[in-house]
Amino acid sequence: MATITLDGIAHAYDGSPHGADLQDMRRYALKPINHVWQNGRAYALLGPSGCGKTTLLNIISGLVIPSDGRLLFDEQDVTRLPTERRNIAQVFQFPVIYDTMTVAENLAFPLRNRGVEKQAIARRVDEIAGLLDLRPVLNRRARGLTADAKQKISLGRGLVRADVSAVLFDEPLTVIDPALKWELRSKLKAVHQALDMLMIYVTHDQVEAMTFADQVVVMNDGRVLQIGTPADLFERPAHSFVGYFIGSPGMNFLPATIAGRTAHVGDVRFDLSASYPQTPNSAAVQLGFRPDYATVLDRSAGTGIPVTLRRIEDLGRRRLARVALGAYELVATLPPEVELSGDTALLQVAPGHLHVYVDDHRIEGQSVEGQPLEGQPA
Amino acid sequence: MNDRPINNRAWLFVLPVLVFVLFSSLLPMMTVVNYSFQDTMGQNNFFWNGIAWFQNLLDPSTDIGGRFGNALLRNLIFSLVVLFIEVPLGIAVAICIPRHGWKVGATLVMIALPLLIPWNVVGTIWQIFARADIGLLGAALTRMGIHYNDTQDPTSAWATIVVMDVWHWTGMVALLAYAGLKSIPDAFYQAARIDGAGRWSVFRNIELPKLQKVLVIAVLLRFMESFMIYTEPATVTGGGPGEATSFLSLDLVKIALGQVDLGNAAALSLVYNLITLSICWVFFTVMTQLDQRKDL
Secondary structure (H helix, E strand, O other): OOOEEEEEEEEOOOOOOOOOOOOOHHHOOEEEEEEEEOOOOEEEEEOOOOOOHHHHHHHHHOOOOOOEEEEEEOOEEOOOOOHHHOOOEEEOOOOOOOOOOEHHHHHHHHHHHOOOOHHHHHHHHHHHHHHOOOHHHOOOEHHHOOHHHHHHHHHHHHHOOOOOOOEEEEOOOOOOOHHHHHHHHHHHHHHHHHHOOOEEEEEOOHHHHHHHOOEEEEEEOOEEEEEEOHHHHHHOOOEHHHHHHOOOOOOEEEEOEEEEEEEEEOOEEEEEEEEEOOOOOOOOEEEEEOHHHEEEEEHHHOOOEEEEEEEEEEOOOOEEEEEEEOOEEEEEEEOOOOOOOOOEEEEEEOHHHOEEEEOOEEEOOEEOOOOOOOOOOO | OOOOOOOHHHHHHHHHHHHHHHHHHHHHHHHHHHHHOEEEOOOOOEEEOOOHHHHHHHOOOOHHHHHHHHHHHHHHHHHHHHHHHHHHHHHHHHHHOOOOOHHHHHHHHHHHHHHHOOHHHHHHHHHHHOOOOOOHHHHHHHHOOOOOOOOOOHHHHHHHHHHHHHHHHHHHHHHHHHHHHHOOOHHHHHHHHHOOOOHHHHHHHHHHHHHHHHHHHHHHHHHHHHHOOOHHHHHHOOOOOOOOOOOHHHHHHHHHHHOOOHHHHHHHHHHHHHHHHHHHHHHHHHHHHHHHOOOO
């Protein structure tokens, strides 16, 4: 077990020479990253396909050698160390099993290769098989099993070594039946609590990331955009992409001009809970808020910003209203008790849940006396 | 039971194939069957001879039976030797073939070259190559003081034919195995590195099991071809020295065309055919059955 440090790790697949000009960022599949993965915690690497998350994972496991930066396991520099000497476990997207071996032999394989004593192997294999419900099939040959069971074997082989620095998961639930996904996800969470290992889990599914991890790392286009708890990502997205990618549906964004505690979107005024400094004219300023914190009310309600109702989506558990504010489309929550008449309505947004983005990055306002700073529920 | 429409006119589509098969194999085959049950005193007069030819052939105490038994043994030994060399060697070659870049094409073409040479040309090449007086191989071995003469010494003759077959056909096993290796996803190799498996373990636990299907095909093709080998030994050794390299096919040609002993030749070719068929069938059935037994 170890703490893993990424010290300016970056990678270009066309093989940039070490210490090459970092200015030319477009060539980099992974832009420079500095981050420390703490021992014993569960992280998720979340981002759309092709964002560089698997590259980052393969750099940690040593399947890819980064073109720049240093990788430290505790104090040891392992940047150029081959995979087999790194003491790391990795589970891949598709099940990898050794066809000719039984399930038990599959689970024992990483231990046997490292010369672990027989009885210790048997004990550990039994423990892992218990955690993953593989005990009934331990003596079956692995290749005859279902895809789910095969992936459980892959997971088991990842978890079977107790002394690994980290266990890496590369979208391990892709091939799993949706009904079983829930079960395996919570199983993994339980395994993490039982085994106390550093686990890094790559996924493009936000629900998977949020349920598995203590800390979620959101990536896009080779860059880490935010690292935070699931609540952080939801309440205070640091980058407009995080706002858009996390949450369903994603955040609303409106181009705005900010003057102190007021945001102007065209002729419409939004009150902010904090005061913002003057932004440079060249910068693109946006006002962002989540559909979950915006409500649409009937125009008889009195206060609110007038909007045009486009359509209502009934999701069963809640209703969403798609509305237009001038030329901009927005999504907001339609409370269950509200009945709308006509096609104009009023939009109310809690001031604490309005965020200001300058060139896609969220900026913090100065707190106004007697007011909660930001994002806190009243 | 079956709601699919039945249209007997569909047989018309099968007809051309049936006619083709009839003329290309069934009718010639039936002539052979015909000869195998008849005898002649000449003048093209045939009479019924029952199963006497077959009885003769399968009785080792008769002249033809003894020849048949010896040739069959030689065939089996040759096929086994060739399989035991070519299959492992082919796999080894396939593992060494590069997986990326321009070298792939270059290597594959080089390996495939012997496969593109007509069989009698292969025989001629080796016949000259092996000559003890002027052949590159034969003369070089003789100069090195090794006793080698493929026209006089049975061991030399066998070695020449085996090496020739290995040279000719290992490439095919290598190409098949290469195709099988290419289809193994990278994740298996990556997982093996992470699991700490050594090179031998990767071969034993990943590559060999994944190659099983192509190897069944390789072994079948190589067995059939080597068991029916004719052209190359006919050109290189002509079955000699003595009877040392007289395989079934060579003997058959001698009996049928040299001695014009049609009854014996017909019986021999039918039995020969049946042996090839049944060995292939048993091998194929056993291998596919093993593959389907998932609980093992």
